[in-house]
Amino acid sequence: MPEGKIIKALSGFYYVKNEEGITQCRGRGIFRLNKVTPLVGDQVVFQAENKREGYLMEVAGRKNDLIRPPIANVDQAILVFSAIQPNFNPLLLDRFLVLIESKRILPIICISKIDIITVEERASIEQFASQYRDVGYDVLLTSTDDQQTIDLLLPYFENKLTVFAGQSGVGKSSILQTLRPDLVIKTDEISTHLGRGKHTTRHVELIEIGNGLVADTPGFSSLEFSELEVTDLSNCFPEMRRIHEECKFRGCTHLSEPKCAVKKALDEGSIMEYRYENYLEFLQEIKDRKPRY
Incomplete structure (x- = not known):
């Protein structure tokens, strides 16, 4: 039976990328009985009724999984935090870093919107970037108005499954749109009343960028340390x-x-x-x- 990787899950259907293209599959009833939930990123065995439709038969073992957002076998997470609007928040960044580290996923820090900060704010951001680099993290400073800064991300995607995550409104979808202009990704303006963006991404889907797969996710709906001791x-x-x-x-x-x-x-x-x-x-x-x- 053919094998492939789930690249999208939506309304009970699993879209499996394989040698023949993409096959729309349903899960077998036995998955529910065994409390197995196929996730985007899973390697699966499926049975194809034709070139377009089939059923998932088996889900391979995972090296990791995230429940919110629901995705498996993640190699790295690009954590996008804006320099401003909303302001850079090291406490929230550290919370994300701990959650990602606990899953043994490699974090990469991307600080966005550096084109709209003052000289003083830039000095503060540079200091934070230096400190996190000293810890051992890769830190990139980016602006969607400067293609060169966005292109710095491209080598990281090579043969990797990457999650984009971060606070709402920091520009994750805008960065993906700059990397892949052919993508149609809904973006919303920052709510000035709340100081944060509106959630615009509704489901997890893997897209091809730079010879790798990137997940644009709805973000972490839970940032609690429920599994950490x-x-x-x-x-x-x-x-x-x-x-x-x-x-x-x-x-x-x-x-x-x-x-x-x-x-x-x-x-x-x-x-x-x-x-x-x-x-x-x-x-x-x-x-x-x-x-x-």
């Missing part, structure tokens, strides 16, 4: 992950334990104070989480 959190901060084994106590939470390598690095300035403060906020959030039964 206290002992997992510091592994989602690369600067802590690199040195946590140097802590005296195994399972150190980097709060008040003696001979903590993270606290030492904080005192020495090699860990940014705001990143550590965000870590503490997330840690408390996980501790306060209601138990699941």
Whole structure:
């Protein structure tokens, strides 16, 4: 039976890209019985009744999956945050980074709208970019009015499945439209009353860009750390992950334990104070989480 990758899921149909083109498939009833939900990005085996229609027969194992947005086997996430309108928010960025790191997906930071900021604002953004690069992240500064800055993204897509994510209104769809002008992607203006954009993307679909597949997603409808435990959190901060084994106590939470390598690095300035403060906020959030039964 033929194999392929689900590139779109809509209204109970799964669109599978394969050697013959794209086949519209329905899921087998056994998937529901076994509580298996096929996701965009899944490698599947399907049975084709003809060149256009068929049924999913088997879903291959996944290396990761996201439930909101629903997508599987993601290689990397381009996190788009605007320099302004809405203002750059390192706390929210760190929340996204932790969620992406927890799924073992490579994050890439893209700061948009750099063409409409002042010289002073540009200096602040450059400082943030430098600090996140020091942590180990790739950071790109972009403007949809400057094609060269957008083209910097193209090499990242090569043979990868990439998720675009970030706060609503930061220009994710506009960046995709600049990369692929033939795409018809609905974009809305920022709501000046709320200071945020309207959700314009309604379903997950993989599109071809730069010899890779890119998902324009509806965004993360949940940014809660529902699957993270206290002992997992510091592994989602690369600067802590690199040195946590140097802590005296195994399972150190980097709060008040003696001979903590993270606290030492904080005192020495090699860990940014705001990143550590965000870590503490997330840690408390996980501790306060209601138990699941």
